[in-house]
Amino acid sequence: MTHALIVEDDADSAETMAALISAQGFTVAIARTMRDARRQIVLQLPDLVLLDLQLPDGSGMDLFQDAQLVANSEIVLITGHASLESSIQALRMGAADYLVKPINMKQLQGILSRVMRPSAIQAELASLTAEWEASGHFGHLWGRSAPMRRIYEQISRVAVTAVSVFITGESGTGKEVVAQTVHDLSRRRKHPFLAVNCGAISPNLIESEIFGHEKGSFTGADRQHQGFFERAHGGTLFLDEITEMPLELQVKLLRVLETGMFMRVGSTVAQETDVRVIAATNRPPELAVSSGRLREDLLYRLNVFPIELPPLRDRVEDVPLLAQHFLTAICEREGTAKSFTPAATQRLQAYRWPGNVRELRNVVQRAYVMAAGGTINEEWLPDDPHGPNSAYASSMFSPKGSPAAPAPAAASVAVASNGPAITISIGTSMADAERQLILATLEHFNQQKERTAAALGVSLKTLYNRLKEYAADKADVTPE
Numbered sequence: 128m129t130h131a132l133i134v135e136d137d138a139d140s141a142e143t144m145a146a147l148i149s150a151q152g153f154t155v156a157i158a159r160t161m162r163d164a165r166r167q168i169v170l171q172l173p174d175l176v177l178l179d180l181q182l183p184d185g186s187g188m189d190l191f192q193d194a195q196l197v198a199n200s201e202i203v204l205i206t207g208h209a210s211l212e213s214s215i216q217a218l219r220m221g222a223a224d225y226l227v228k229p230i231n232m233k234q235l236q237g238i239l240s241r242v243m244r245p246s247a248i249q250a251e252l253a254s255l256t257a258e259w260e261a262s263g264h265f266g267h268l269w270g271r272s273a274p275m276r277r278i279y280e281q282i283s284r285v286a287v288t289a290v291s292v293f294i295t296g297e298s299g300t301g302k303e304v305v306a307q308t309v310h311d312l313s314r315r316r317k318h319p320f321l322a323v324n325c326g327a328i329s330p331n332l333i334e335s336e337i338f339g340h341e342k343g344s345f346t347g348a349d350r351q352h353q354g355f356f357e358r359a360h361g362g363t364l365f366l367d368e369i370t371e372m373p374l375e376l377q378v379k380l381l382r383v384l385e386t387g388m389f390m391r392v393g394s395t396v397a398q399e400t401d402v403r404v405i406a407a408t409n410r411p412p413e414l415a416v417s418s419g420r421l422r423e424d425l426l427y428r429l430n431v432f433p434i435e436l437p438p439l440r441d442r443v444e445d446v447p448l449l450a451q452h453f454l455t456a457i458c459e460r461e462g463t464a465k466s467f468t469p470a471a472t473q474r475l476q477a478y479r480w481p482g483n484v485r486e487l488r489n490v491v492q493r494a495y496v497m498a499a500g501g502t503i504n505e506e507w508l509p510d511d512p513h514g515p516n517s518a519y520a521s522s523m524f525s526p527k528g529s530p531a532a533p534a535p536a537a538a539s540v541a542v543a544s545n546g547p548a549i550t551i552s553i554g555t556s557m558a559d560a561e562r563q564l565i566l567a568t569l570e571h572f573n574q575q576k577e578r579t580a581a582a583l584g585v586s587l588k589t590l591y592n593r594l595k596e597y598a599a600d601k602a603d604v605t606p607e
Contacts, residue, residue: 129242130154132173134164134190135205136182140230144177147232151239161185165193172199175242177226179205191220199246203238205230221245223314224289231387237361237401241314245287252283252312263448266308268301270449272442278305278434285432286312291384293429294407296436298589299485302407303367305434310363315403318362321355326371326592334376335392344393356389356400369406369429370420371592377422384428404429409589439480439487446476449484453491454503465495467503474505481584509584547571565593 131148135141136159145155156171158164161184167173176196180187187204190196204225223245224238256279259265265279285292286309294302303322310320328336335345339354355364366372372380383389384404388397406429408415415421439446450467458464467475471494480486490509497507549567551560565583572578580590 128152128154129174130156130171131175131177132156132158132164132167132200133177134158134161134182134187135177135179136160137179140228144230144235147235148239151236153239159183161187161189164190168193168196172196174200174244175239176200176202177205178202178222181207188220198249199244201242201245223287231399233399234387234401240361241317243314248287248312255283255312263445264452266311267304268308269452270442270445272437272445274437274442275445278436281432281434282309282312285309285434287314288432289403291403291429291431292405292434293412293426293432294405294434294436295412296407296409297438297483298409298586298592299483300436300438301484302409302436303365305436306363306365306405306407309405310365310403313363313403315362319359320363320365321359322365322367323355324367324371324588326368326588326595330373333372334379337376338379338389338391340392341394344391348393351391354391356383356402357398359402361401363403363405366404366406368408368592369425370408370410370415374419374422377425381422381425381428384425439483443476446480446487447472449487450475450491453488454495457492457495461495463501465498465501465503468505471503471505471508474508474510478509482586482589485586486584561593562597565590566597569594 131153156167158167178187202222204222263271494503494507569579580587
């Protein structure tokens with residue numbers, strides 16, 4: 128039977144928690160001092176320790192010095208107030224979670240439902256590491272490069288905690304895949320993982336989608352609707368493209384993160400939620416704040432544990448492994464085996480991949496379809512080192528404001544060698560050059576966005592995001 132130790136000097140609080148924990152099928156012991164806590168640990172090593180930091184004879188932090196306890200007991204801190212410092216402190220000391228006084232019983236129930244011994248989690252991580260060393264596969268991620276090794280180390284450290292994670296990186300680098308891997312390695316893995324792209328939902332509907340709404344709360348609301356926070360209860364909510372969320376909704380999101388409470392649209396009754404939030408953006412967060420797209424206080428609340436994904440061009444040694452992974456999946460799905468020629472693999476590594484891993488996957492799928500026989504050669508692979516998919520274009524299609532490699536000094540224009548050309552003057556900013564190229568290409572293809580995105584070598588989502596920005600900029604300068 129799972130055993131819990133409550134280290135709490137407040138008798139009423141300790142007894143209340145003990146009653147609830149006992150009702151969940153745990154055996155429970157209570158210690159009101161550090162000395163008593165150590166005695167209880169010797170008598171029976173607990174699976175779960177609920178640890179108050181302020182005790183009559185010392186700090187609860189001292190128990191973290193017990194190597195056996197840290198290795199074999201899940202520790203949950205009991206703090207006097209919710210703060211960024213509490214989250215960081217819990218992470219650094221090895222705690223799995225923290226509770227805020229007065230204790231929220233639903234949050235406590237959630238913690239009880241997720242109890243796992245740290246030793247079991249460490250064994251699982253060791254198995255994943257061994258698998259990565261053998262195959263290059265870690266969770267849902269693939270890669271052997273040094274940048275990816277660092278990502279795996281960060282995921283291993285943060286997944287077993289309860290702190291918020293903020294993922295940054297260019298479009299197509301795999302931010303959702305990282306979030307899914309964090310969830311699958313966490314104590315919340317048995318509960319839902321829900322992903323929402325904040326830029327793909329109409330501003331008029333996003334509050335309803337995230338928080339839900341009551342029947343009759345607005346025109347068309349013919350029934351009650353549960354939002355993402357309700358549907359992800361106990362699990363993980365991934366908020367992609369967080370900078371696309373309207374500022375007024377960011378205020379409400381901040382309150383949910385701080386209080387664990389929210390209200391459906393049209394309701395006056397607060398709902399409790401037990402959700403871990405992982406957010407992501409393809410923009411540099413500081414520039415998103417300075418440009419007014421992200422609230423600074425929300426950034427501080429989300430950015431407890433940052434993970435920055437490298438672009439594919441910075442880990443080209445992973446390209447053959449990723450390409451083979453995508454090809455194997457397609458072969459299994461379609462029932463026909465095909466393979467890359469050495470020349471094809473070499474060309475894949477030489478390409479700059481402005482669309483990152485997403486673009487690589489699409490290229491492999493297209494090459495599989497077009498290859499007539501059992502081998503895929505370089506015929507259907509990208510090969511233009513000076514076109515829109517070059518290193519120059521790659522820097523332009525990185526998130527705005529990120530460092531971009533300067534163009535060669537001798538270059539004065541960007542010209543397509545096999546079609547209409549545009550001239551870009553020396554001194555034009557990268558943002559203006561990108562805008563001119565996108566709009567000119569869109570006009571050339573008669574406003575057909577899919578063909579435009581394909582010609583530019585970017586995802587359709589990236590193109591839509593850029594066009595939305597241009598429309599907003601135009602609205603801002605239009606005289607009243």
